[in-house]
Amino acid sequence: xxxITHKQAIKWINxxxxxxxxxxxxxxxxxxxxxxxxxxxxxxxxxxxxARLQHEFRARWDPKxxxxxxxxxxxxxxxxxxxxxxxxxxxxxxxxGAAALLLLGFAINFVVxxxxxxxxxxxxxxxANISPRPEDRLLAFTSNQNGNSDIYTMLPDGSxxxxxTNNRANDEYPxxxxxxxxxxxxxxxxxxxxxxxxxxxxxxxxxxxxxxxxYLLDVNGFGPWSPDGRQLIVSHKPSEEQSWKLYVxxxxxxxxxxxxxxxxxxxxxxxxxxxxxxxxxxxxxxxTVREIYVVDKNGKNLTHLTGNLPRGDAFLFxxxxxxxxxxxxxxxxxxxxxxxxxxxSTRYQASLDGTxxxxxxxxxxxxxxxxxxALVRDLEGTPSFTWLRSDGSQSTVELCASSDQVSGIAYxxxxxxxxxxxxxxxxxxxxxxxxxxxxxxxNRLLSSRIPAEYDSIFNMSWSPDDNFIAFIAINTGAPDVTxxxxxxxxxxxxxxxxxxxxKMEESYGPSxxxxxxxxx
Amino acid sequence: xxxxxxxxVYYIRMITMDYRxxxxxxxxxxxxxxxxxRTYQQDIYRLALSILDDVGEAEDAVQEALLxxxxxxxxxxxxxxxxxxxxxxxxxxxxxxxxxxxTHERLTRILGEILRVRSTPSVEEDAIRQEANEAxxxxxxxxxEKHRIPVVLRYYHDLSISEIAHILQIPxxxxxxxxxxxxxxxxxxxxxxxx
Numbered sequence: 001x002x003x004i005t006h007k008q009a010i011k012w013i014n015x016x017x018x019x020x021x022x023x024x025x026x027x028x029x030x031x032x033x034x035x036x037x038x039x040x041x042x043x044x045x046x047x048x049x050x051a052r053l054q055h056e057f058r059a060r061w062d063p064k065x066x067x068x069x070x071x072x073x074x075x076x077x078x079x080x081x082x083x084x085x086x087x088x089x090x091x092x093x094x095x096x097g098a099a100a101l102l103l104l105g106f107a108i109n110f111v112v113x114x115x116x117x118x119x120x121x122x123x124x125x126x127x128a129n130i131s132p133r134p135e136d137r138l139l140a141f142t143s144n145q146n147g148n149s150d151i152y153t154m155l156p157d158g159s160x161x162x163x164x165t166n167n168r169a170n171d172e173y174p175x176x177x178x179x180x181x182x183x184x185x186x187x188x189x190x191x192x193x194x195x196x197x198x199x200x201x202x203x204x205x206x207x208x209x210x211x212x213x214x215y216l217l218d219v220n221g222f223g224p225w226s227p228d229g230r231q232l233i234v235s236h237k238p239s240e241e242q243s244w245k246l247y248v249x250x251x252x253x254x255x256x257x258x259x260x261x262x263x264x265x266x267x268x269x270x271x272x273x274x275x276x277x278x279x280x281x282x283x284x285x286x287x288t289v290r291e292i293y294v295v296d297k298n299g300k301n302l303t304h305l306t307g308n309l310p311r312g313d314a315f316l317f318x319x320x321x322x323x324x325x326x327x328x329x330x331x332x333x334x335x336x337x338x339x340x341x342x343x344x345s346t347r348y349q350a351s352l353d354g355t356x357x358x359x360x361x362x363x364x365x366x367x368x369x370x371x372x373x374a375l376v377r378d379l380e381g382t383p384s385f386t387w388l389r390s391d392g393s394q395s396t397v398e399l400c401a402s403s404d405q406v407s408g409i410a411y412x413x414x415x416x417x418x419x420x421x422x423x424x425x426x427x428x429x430x431x432x433x434x435x436x437x438x439x440x441x442x443n444r445l446l447s448s449r450i451p452a453e454y455d456s457i458f459n460m461s462w463s464p465d466d467n468f469i470a471f472i473a474i475n476t477g478a479p480d481v482t483x484x485x486x487x488x489x490x491x492x493x494x495x496x497x498x499x500x501x502x503k504m505e506e507s508y509g510p511s512x513x514x515x516x517x518x519x520x
Numbered sequence: 521x522x523x524x525x526x527x528x529v530y531y532i533r534m535i536t537m538d539y540r541x542x543x544x545x546x547x548x549x550x551x552x553x554x555x556x557x558r559t560y561q562q563d564i565y566r567l568a569l570s571i572l573d574d575v576g577e578a579e580d581a582v583q584e585a586l587l588x589x590x591x592x593x594x595x596x597x598x599x600x601x602x603x604x605x606x607x608x609x610x611x612x613x614x615x616x617x618x619x620x621x622x623t624h625e626r627l628t629r630i631l632g633e634i635l636r637v638r639s640t641p642s643v644e645e646d647a648i649r650q651e652a653n654e655a656x657x658x659x660x661x662x663x664x665e666k667h668r669i670p671v672v673l674r675y676y677h678d679l680s681i682s683e684i685a686h687i688l689q690i691p692x693x694x695x696x697x698x699x700x701x702x703x704x705x706x707x708x709x710x711x712x713x714x715x
Contacts, residue, residue, distance in 0.1 A: 033702045057676040067565040476601045
């Protein structure tokens, strides 16, 4: 048994107070303290300091009331002039920068981005044995519990947990193929991040991309697979570049088609249901106002769908959805810059040639719209949500406590149309609610809460049988980002809110194995 | 794949945080600004109060921090959570006030000596002095801010070492060594039985 010195013990006693010891170090320190009276006495003394401080701080500051109303009054009055001041300041900066840019523009003729070639190393992919029963659908996800990321599958109750990659490299973000037989994922086993493909049981591994730079699959929403399971949307950044390009890759012969020539920040790419077009969002800089584009799957006919929005309307980085026939895209734009009481959200339908038509308008922030029903949120800060129906009826519910502020929202509709809504209420963390499709019934789904330490809920997705919902709770405030995968048995929780969700620490990137379905 | 995790996390932050609220604040929507202030003022007021230990100054620091944040929303790119970003701004606003306070105290002391005028302690200050933990608070107030701020972030706001490092823009090892220095001082006072 390794022993530690007194000096080491003193150092570790201090480090332990800041949570900086490993399990092994804690064990060795514990051993030492059992046999050393001096160090034990020191540990007791040091342990008493945090407790005393917490007590003193709380006794001194907790009883003080919050800030007076003058703070709100002062800030809101002063803040009114900020946009104008910023515009003037930006204008001056622009003028100064314009001359420099002009000179630079002459110097730069063109930028050629050469995509590295991919050598075909085709391998056979034996089909895994797939159960046709919806309740046997596996959940694939990434877990970092063993110190490096690996891809696992399991049934939604946590059984049949299998490590598919079991590799010392980082293997992340599995995406099931539409037939539920293969999994695409990212790995840095080759040094840089590349895309790989394997069967549902982890066999028949194929490296799809190779060469300079890194290749990524978009992890923000729609998944990379074409509806026929033959192609993947991938993004690539050569090692010496700062920006990304979007490509479509054929998984069989590994050929690649460039979707957009201009490098940039492209996220949320998605396939049209008919597999003929691809939509994606882009922003010229790291701003929340984004643009939606659509392009043919062969990279031709790039169209700027949000280019014809009326002045003042902006697509504020929300999501978008395809019409079932793949001929148009729905999205919500908000009028920005309006004064209190004149808020306006508009649901647009954009044809693939960029023609816009208004589906509906609301005076509150629209979270979602489907089949004539809009879910809107009160922007005044109260936790109030309203379902507005096409027949003119509506139902408003106040979720959380009425005095709560909502600092985060997660929302996902099931295949049948009902939905789960997660709200980060200011008193005590995230509360999950279930609502039927038109909002006439809204109930709290779980008695327990998702802890407040997680500031976001992300990647919310329903199981193919609509019985389970999986999501990631993530603490983006921590520099090293902590996250956990939650799986809620919605069918069970609706009868008994006291059921506990399944929680997998240090896990993320859930992907449900789809039910095999015919390609239209 | 840390680099790429950071890229994902950036998008996660931008998608899941209340991006509409941020955008509306950017363009000066008064309802959105009210909502923003209402959501964050309590937390950052507690933070300012714990650093400045003065109700009036804490309120002023909160106003400064909120206005500064609203002015610079364009520079917020989701590199940290909105809350952590606001904490950093608030800590900086408090540090500036502490600096001004030091200058003011030095001036008062010099003037006091010249004019032989002593400032009369307030009733509240008297009450605090009469408390049994006077020595502890004397020590806390006497600490350099580089030691005191990590202590209040850790033991009043329950923040982790990595969160404190992010807010103060210093390495985690430095946070630990500063906390350690402060704890040793406090432990020495406790041991001497002065409390």
